[in-house]
Amino acid sequence: MSSYKALKKQHTSSLKKLKKQHRQISAVRLLIAVTFLFSGYQYFSLENGLLFIPLGISLIGFIVLMKRHQKISWDIQLTQTLIEINQNEIDFVEGNSISFYDGIEYNDHSHFYAHDLDIFGSNSLYQNINRTATYIGQKKLAQLLLSLLSQKEIKQNQEAIKELSDKVEWRQSILALAKISKDSKSSFEKLLFWANNNSDGPSKKAQWFSLIAPILLGLSIIGYFMSYHSVFGNLILALFIFNLASLGAQKKRIEREIMDSGKIHEILKHYSLIIQSIEQQGFQSERLKQLQQQLIYKSETASIQIQSLSRLFSDMDSIHNVVGLVVFNGLFQYHVHILKHLLLWKKEHASEITSWLDCIGEIETLNSLANFSYNNQDFTFPDLNSGYKINMNNLGHPLLKSTSRITNSVDFSKQQFIILTGSNMSGKSTFLRTLGINMVLTGIGSPICASSATIHPLPVLVSMRLSDSLNDSESYFFAEVKRLKEIITQLKGQKSFVLLDEILRGTNSDDKRSGTINVIKKIIEQDAIGAIATHDLEVCLTTNEYPDVLTNKCFEVEIVNDNLHFDYKLRDGICKNKSATFLMKKMEIF
Numbered sequence: 001m002s003s004y005k006a007l008k009k010q011h012t013s014s015l016k017k018l019k020k021q022h023r024q025i026s027a028v029r030l031l032i033a034v035t036f037l038f039s040g041y042q043y044f045s046l047e048n049g050l051l052f053i054p055l056g057i058s059l060i061g062f063i064v065l066m067k068r069h070q071k072i073s074w075d076i077q078l079t080q081t082l083i084e085i086n087q088n089e090i091d092f093v094e095g096n097s098i099s100f101y102d103g104i105e106y107n108d109h110s111h112f113y114a115h116d117l118d119i120f121g122s123n124s125l126y127q128n129i130n131r132t133a134t135y136i137g138q139k140k141l142a143q144l145l146l147s148l149l150s151q152k153e154i155k156q157n158q159e160a161i162k163e164l165s166d167k168v169e170w171r172q173s174i175l176a177l178a179k180i181s182k183d184s185k186s187s188f189e190k191l192l193f194w195a196n197n198n199s200d201g202p203s204k205k206a207q208w209f210s211l212i213a214p215i216l217l218g219l220s221i222i223g224y225f226m227s228y229h230s231v232f233g234n235l236i237l238a239l240f241i242f243n244l245a246s247l248g249a250q251k252k253r254i255e256r257e258i259m260d261s262g263k264i265h266e267i268l269k270h271y272s273l274i275i276q277s278i279e280q281q282g283f284q285s286e287r288l289k290q291l292q293q294q295l296i297y298k299s300e301t302a303s304i305q306i307q308s309l310s311r312l313f314s315d316m317d318s319i320h321n322v323v324g325l326v327v328f329n330g331l332f333q334y335h336v337h338i339l340k341h342l343l344l345w346k347k348e349h350a351s352e353i354t355s356w357l358d359c360i361g362e363i364e365t366l367n368s369l370a371n372f373s374y375n376n377q378d379f380t381f382p383d384l385n386s387g388y389k390i391n392m393n394n395l396g397h398p399l400l401k402s403t404s405r406i407t408n409s410v411d412f413s414k415q416q417f418i419i420l421t422g423s424n425m426s427g428k429s430t431f432l433r434t435l436g437i438n439m440v441l442t443g444i445g446s447p448i449c450a451s452s453a454t455i456h457p458l459p460v461l462v463s464m465r466l467s468d469s470l471n472d473s474e475s476y477f478f479a480e481v482k483r484l485k486e487i488i489t490q491l492k493g494q495k496s497f498v499l500l501d502e503i504l505r506g507t508n509s510d511d512k513r514s515g516t517i518n519v520i521k522k523i524i525e526q527d528a529i530g531a532i533a534t535h536d537l538e539v540c541l542t543t544n545e546y547p548d549v550l551t552n553k554c555f556e557v558e559i560v561n562d563n564l565h566f567d568y569k570l571r572d573g574i575c576k577n578k579s580a581t582f583l584m585k586k587m588e589i590f
Contacts, residue, residue, distance in 0.1 A: 003168060004086045004089040004090050004093070005086075005090060007082070007086045007168070007169070007172070008083055008086040008087060008090065011079050011082045011083045011086065012083055014079050015076065015079045015080060015083065018072055018075050018076045018079060019076060021072050022069070022072050022073065022076060025065055025068055025069050025072065026069065028065060029065045029066065029069065032065065077180060078176055078177075078180065081176040081179050081180055082172055082173075082176050084179075085172050085175055085176060085179075086172070088100070089371075089375075092375075093375060095401060098123065098127055098128070100127050100128075100130045100131065101127070101130055101132075101138060102120060102121050102122055102123075102124055102126060102127035102130075103119075103120040103121075103124065103126035103127065103130065103138065103141070103142050104120050104121050104122075105120075106120050106126070106139075106142035106146075107119070107120040107121060108146070111146060112459070112460065112461045112462060112486075112487070112490070113436055113440065113460045113461070113462040113499075114146060115465060116433075116436070116462040116463070116464040116465045116499075117433055117436045117437050117440065117460075117462060117464075118399075118433065118437075119145050119146070119440070120142070123399065124399075125145065125398070125399065125437060125440075126141065126142065126145060128372070128398070128399055129141070129145075129368050129369060129371075129372045129446075130368055131171070131175055131364070131367055131368040131371045132175075132178065132361075132364040132365065132367075132368055133175055133178035133179040133181070133183070133364070134178045134181065134183040134188075134274075134360055134361065134364060135183050135184060135185045135187075135188040136183075136188060136357050136358065136360055136361035136364075137178065137360065137361045137363075137364030137365060137368075139361065140358070140361035140362055140364065140365045141361075141364070141365045141368055144365055144444050145440065145444065147443070147444065148443040148444075148457060148458070148459055148460075149443060149444055149445065149457075151384050151386070151457065153445070154384060154442070154443065154444070154445045154457060155384065155445070156285070156286050156287035156290075156445070157287060157366065157369070157444060157445025157446075158381050158445045159285040159286065159287065160285045160286075160287040160288050160366050160370075160445075161366060161369045161370045161373050161381075161445060161446065161447070162285075162370075162373070162381070163283065163284055163285045163288065163370075164288070164366055164367055164370035165370045165371075165373045165374045166374070167281075167370070168374065170277070170281060171367045171370060171371060173277060174274055174277060174278075174363065174364065174367055175364075175367065177270050177273050177274045177277070178270070178274060178360075178364065180270055181266070181267050181269075181270030181271065181274075182266075182267070183267050183270075187263060187264060187267050188357070190264065191264060191267075191268075191353065191357075192353065192354065192357075194257070194346075194350075195346065195350040195351075195353040195354070196350070199253065199256060199257060199343055199346065214243065214331065214333060216235075216239055220235040220236045220239060221236060240331070243331065243333045244326070246333050246336060250335075250336050250339060253339060254316070254319065254335060254339055257316070257339060257342055257343070258316055258317075258319065264313050265310045265311070265312075265313035265314040265317060266310075268306055268307075268309055268310035268313060269307070269310040271306050271310075271356075271357070271360065272303045272304075272306040272307040272310060273303075274360055274363075275295055275301075275302050275303040275306060275356060275359070275360065276301075276303035278291065278292060278295065278359065278360075278363055279292060279295055279301055279302070279303055287366070288366070291359050291362055291363060294355055294356070294358075294359045295356060295359055297349070297352045302352070302356045302359075305345075305349050305352075306356065308345065309342075309345055309349075312338060312341055312342045312345060313342075315338045316335065316338050316339070316342060318334075318335075319335050369444070369445070369446050372446065372447070373446070373447045376398065376447065376449070378402070378451075379398070379447035379448060379449055379450070380447055380448060380450050380451060380452055380453060381447050381448075382442050382448055382450075382453035382454065382455040383452075383453065383454045383455070384454075384455060384456070384457065385454055385455070385456050386456060387456060388416075388456045388458075388495065388529065389412075389413050389454055389455075389456055390410075390411075390412040390413070390454070390455050390456060390458075390497075390529060391410075391411045391412070391413055391453065391454045391455075392409065392410055392411075392438065392448070392450045392452075392453040392455070393409045393450055393451050393452045393453065394407040394408075394409055394450055394451035394452075395407055395408055395409065395410060395434060395435070395438060395448075395449065395450045395453070396408075396434060396449040396450070397430060397433065397434040397437065397449065398437060398438070398441070398448070398449040399437075405449075406427070406567070406568040406569065407449075407450075407451075408431065408434075408568075408569060408570040409570075410435070410570065412529050414548075414551070415547075415548065415549055415550055415551035416524075416527075416528075416529045416530075416549060417498075417520070417523070417524050417528065417529065417530055417531065417532070417549055417550050417551070418530070418531035418532070418550075418551055418552075418553045419520070419531075419532055419534065419539060419540050419542065419543060419550060419551070419552050419553070420432070420531050420532065420533040420534070420553050420554065420555075421533070421534060421535070421537060421540060421552070421553075421554045421555075421574050421575035422533075422554050422555030422556065422557070422575045423555075423557045423575065425557075425566060426555035426556070426557050426566050426568070426575075427555045427566065427568040428501070428533040428555055429464065429501055429533065430568075431531075431533075431555070431568075431570065432462075432464060432499045432501055432531060432533055433464070434449075435497075435499060435530075435531060436460055436462055436497075436499050438450065438453075439455070439457070439458065439460050439497050440460055442455045442457050443457045443458075443460070458495060458496050458497040458529065459490070459494060459496040459497065460496070460497050460499070461487045461490055461491070461496050461497070461498045461499070461528075461530075462498075462499045462500075463480060463483045463484060463487060463499075463500050463501070463503060464499065464500070464501040465501075476505070477504070477505075477507060480503060480504065480505075481504075484500075484503065484519060487523075488522055488523070488526065491523065491526035491527075491528055492526060495526075495527050495528065495529070496528055496529075496530075497528070497529050497530050498523055498528045498529070498530035498531075498532075499530050499531055499532075500519070500523075500530075500531075500532040500533070501532075501533045502533055502534060502535065503515075503516055503519060503532070503534075504516055504519075509536070512536065513536050513538055513539060516532070516534060516536065516539050517539055517542050519532075520532060520539070520542055520550070521542070521546075524546060524549050524550065531553075537574055537575070540552045540574045551572075552572070552573055552574050553570055553571065553572060553573075554570075554571050554572075554573055554574055554575040554576075555568060555569070555570065555571070555575065556569075556571060556575060556576065
């Protein structure tokens with residue numbers, strides 16, 4: 001919190017200075033412009049050669065100040081974005097608001113835990129972690145949160161996140177550049193479509209004419225001014241029309257390549273700045289060095305090549321200027337030459353664009369997780385093992401405020417599956433989600449909400465929050481049975497971490513009880529680790545049959561001063577106290 005406030009103060013102070021410089025340069029530019037016009041008038045009216053000196057100096061000064069003005073305007077935009085970024089972090093840490101994209105478009109109800117564990121949507125895990133601003137960054141983060149990495153990849157991510165965690169200003173500079181780019185899914189997809197589609201350039205004959213015709217036109221202009229002969233005048237007109245006709249012959253090719261070139265070139269410009277920042281940063285961890293290496297192609301840096309592509313699209317965009325279109329193409333076949341260079345760039349470098357943009361997305365994703373780690377410095381990076389040991393101390397839900405978060409320790413080393421009981425509102429579902437989210441975070445290399453942990457990362461399979469599917473004419477009960485079937489099938493392929501919350505709610509109590517017991521038996525037969533929450537205390541008796549595998553845990557409720565009191569602490573054994581009857585009596589239902 002204090003670091004964000006300090007950075008905001010620092011950037012606010014810088015912004016004031018930049019705006020002052022911006023005003024000063026604007027005033028000086030106006031003065032120089034007046035000097036230039038006055039000197040020009042005096043030069044031509046008095047025909048005094050000495051006045052050419054202030055005329056030239058004022059012109060050079062104006063150009064220099066124009067460049068400086070553009071640089072300061074850019075610095076102002078960047079600084080304003082950095083102030084916004086730090087204000088967003090302050091609001092987030094203070095719990096005032098969450099202004100980050102929630103990734104709802106990536107929610108997948110068919111996924112084994114995306115919907116059940118609130119991975120996407122308002123106040124989701126994605127929204128809390130997300131500090132991406134490019135489309136590829138948002139997509140990469142979503143894909144990662146739905147994945148389980150290998151232990152080698154998890155360890156590499158852990159080291160990268162640890163390294164990036166303290167690079168606050170560098171991380172924020174990447175985010176600021178990405179936000180300014182105003183990247184979008186449509187722009188990203190247009191660029192990849194352009195890169196992945198081969199295009200034929202102008203024919204050899206057309207390329208020769210694009211060189212020879214402008215040269216002949218230039219010679220004709222020189223000849224005309226030397227002789228003022230009408231032959232040269234006619235030749236100039238003919239060659240000018242020929243050059244425009246040559247552009248017309250390439251019109252379809254140009255239209256295929258041009259895309260939304262004005263917007264694309266700006267986005268590419270910001271891509272190149274992000275990539276340049278990645279290239280120049282000194283990294284120690286293996287994963288970050290791998291990403292840097294990904295930006296080198298044939299001894300060339302990706303930032304220079306992306307910058308070159310940006311300029312080509314910028315030059316191509318001038319075709320929308322009617323005057324420029326006629327004059328430049330009539331004289332030089334300008335856009336034919338740009339098309340040739342653009343297609344040459346595509347031929348030599350287009351195969352690498354996906355890799356370079358993926359690198360931006362990967363860095364944004366790691367920066368997001370590093371920001372998550374920085375904001376939660378009491379979280380821990382789990383120790384990994386290959387012996388299916390899962391032991392988490394003082395485990396809490398990472399999205400709950402630390403002031404209200406209740407933690408519990410859990411160990412699956414002795415009995416690997418928990419039958420969890422407790423009254424409504426006692427914390428069973430929250431505890432299951434706590435287990436699930438922290439297992440997901442472990443599987444991507446993130447820190448988790450615990451004081452210490454030893455974990456064997458496993459696929460997470462969940463049945464907690466299903467709904468009727470009206471489009472498929474599918475009842476809640478059938479959807480749940482189908483999900484259970486999918487979980488059993490998945491368990492046959494690999495050992496997994498399973499979380500079930502009050503299953504088979506759509507049938508009668510006897511059917512539900514026997515069905516639940518059989519599901520538990522089937523799951524432990526497949527050697528699953530995890531927990532199931534139930535209100536049926538008879539289900540807990542299954543532990544008598546499998547004492548080495550199953551264990552009973554519970555959340556209790558107490559009646560204190562004629563009010564229900566939940567402490568949300570995990571206990572051994574079966575829940576004894578009941579709250580439903582008490583609550584209905586208190587609310588005078590009966």
